[in-house]
Amino acid sequence: MNDVFLNNLGLVCALGNSPAEVAANLKRGHSPGMRLLPGFLPSREVMLGQVASEPEARPLPRERRSRNNQLLLAALEQIRPAVDQALQRHGAARVAAVLGTSTSGIAEGERAMKERAESGAFPDDFDYRQQELVSPVLCLVEELGITGPAYAISTACSSSARALISAARLLRANLADAVIAGGVDALCSFTVSGFAALDSVSAELCNPLSANRHGINIGEGAALFLVTRDAAPVRLAGWGESSDAHHMSAPDPEGRGAQAAMVEALARAHLAADAIDYINLHGTATHHNDAMEAPAVARVFGCEVPVSSTKPLTGHALGASGAIEAAIGWLALQPDNGEGWLPPHLWDGAVDPVLPPLRLVEPGFRLGRRPRAVLSNSFAFGGSNAALLLEAR
Numbered sequence: 001m002n003d004v005f006l007n008n009l010g011l012v013c014a015l016g017n018s019p020a021e022v023a024a025n026l027k028r029g030h031s032p033g034m035r036l037l038p039g040f041l042p043s044r045e046v047m048l049g050q051v052a053s054e055p056e057a058r059p060l061p062r063e064r065r066s067r068n069n070q071l072l073l074a075a076l077e078q079i080r081p082a083v084d085q086a087l088q089r090h091g092a093a094r095v096a097a098v099l100g101t102s103t104s105g106i107a108e109g110e111r112a113m114k115e116r117a118e119s120g121a122f123p124d125d126f127d128y129r130q131q132e133l134v135s136p137v138l139c140l141v142e143e144l145g146i147t148g149p150a151y152a153i154s155t156a157c158s159s160s161a162r163a164l165i166s167a168a169r170l171l172r173a174n175l176a177d178a179v180i181a182g183g184v185d186a187l188c189s190f191t192v193s194g195f196a197a198l199d200s201v202s203a204e205l206c207n208p209l210s211a212n213r214h215g216i217n218i219g220e221g222a223a224l225f226l227v228t229r230d231a232a233p234v235r236l237a238g239w240g241e242s243s244d245a246h247h248m249s250a251p252d253p254e255g256r257g258a259q260a261a262m263v264e265a266l267a268r269a270h271l272a273a274d275a276i277d278y279i280n281l282h283g284t285a286t287h288h289n290d291a292m293e294a295p296a297v298a299r300v301f302g303c304e305v306p307v308s309s310t311k312p313l314t315g316h317a318l319g320a321s322g323a324i325e326a327a328i329g330w331l332a333l334q335p336d337n338g339e340g341w342l343p344p345h346l347w348d349g350a351v352d353p354v355l356p357p358l359r360l361v362e363p364g365f366r367l368g369r370r371p372r373a374v375l376s377n378s379f380a381f382g383g384s385n386a387a388l389l390l391e392a393r
Helices: 019-028 067-090 106-119 135-144 156-172 189-197 256-269 287-301 318-332
Strands: 005-013 034-037 046-049 095-100 150-153 178-185 221-228 234-243 278-280 306-308 373-380 384-392
Touching (some): 005 067, 019 318, 046 189, 067 178, 095 135, 095 156, 095 318, 135 150, 150 156, 156 178, 156 221, 156 373, 156 384, 256 287, 256 373, 256 384, 278 318, 318 384
Parallel strands (some): 095 150, 278 306
Antiparallel strands (some): 034 046, 234 384
16 A cells, blocks of 8 residues: 555644644634744844743753754654554554754754853753754654654755655655654744844744735744554645755745646646645745745646645744644644635735735635645745645545
């Protein structure tokens, strides 16, 4: 059997600390974790997507001690019974782990460097390994005792979308029978300051596709799926990947790579464009991304398919964003969504006449039936593009 199913979901982000909380807040178009926060930029508060409530800290060895790993373990706890069953059924060597991240324990490194500058020495609880990109994966391996393939992917904002693609490949190559896959990223000054240096950070709630858009809100969170061949209500039916090779931070303005990824996802799923009921846009609310993505979507799907960017509700969770947004699609595809609610597009309504008139999901919109298939886009620095196609079963 070559099918790949997204069986169980653990999720923490600005929208809530469980899939049920996230779904409820999506329907309301309300995010408790989107707030103005001090301390991330030296001179001002900045709008960020922080986890809705701080998860209970777990004791960790010093080299794994990071808030990033605490978010990861909070998501793991939600699917732990299913993971334990998979380990018992398949054995540790047949369970794999693939995670996307871009920050890992950088926040701990920031605090350690500040203390070193002030006192001349690193704090006793700092360990350089906290910052390594593989730290979240090693945290999972050590927590669960798995011995199957385990690795991290760090391709900026496409990282965790690619982790889910890697999970599918591991299953189809028969290198594993179950994969814990997703992504995690925690807020830190390094990324907020980096985007601020690019003049890409919005001081208020981001405004995707608006004529008034002027930047992103950085976010954080963790989303973990247990991915197996066992039939479940949601299948990872297709995916597409491409590389622009255009610029270190700006996408190809023609959107050719983004379009190629979406077309490949449809082809792999053996679906026509009109089979897609909803698209979760990458939708960063930067001038470059929206000007590239909206025309690419219109060329592949036309302007009638409902679309939204959920980043005003989650913030842009960087390496975790692909998995978090796949999780949002997964929630919309659940069998209990007979009314067909879709994630809303929050913006000021100022139409950009340069962009094609995409059909933006208004708060309260309902399809009137369970969605059949959704697409989730993730486009990253360096032109790393990924599109995930999830199908209801």
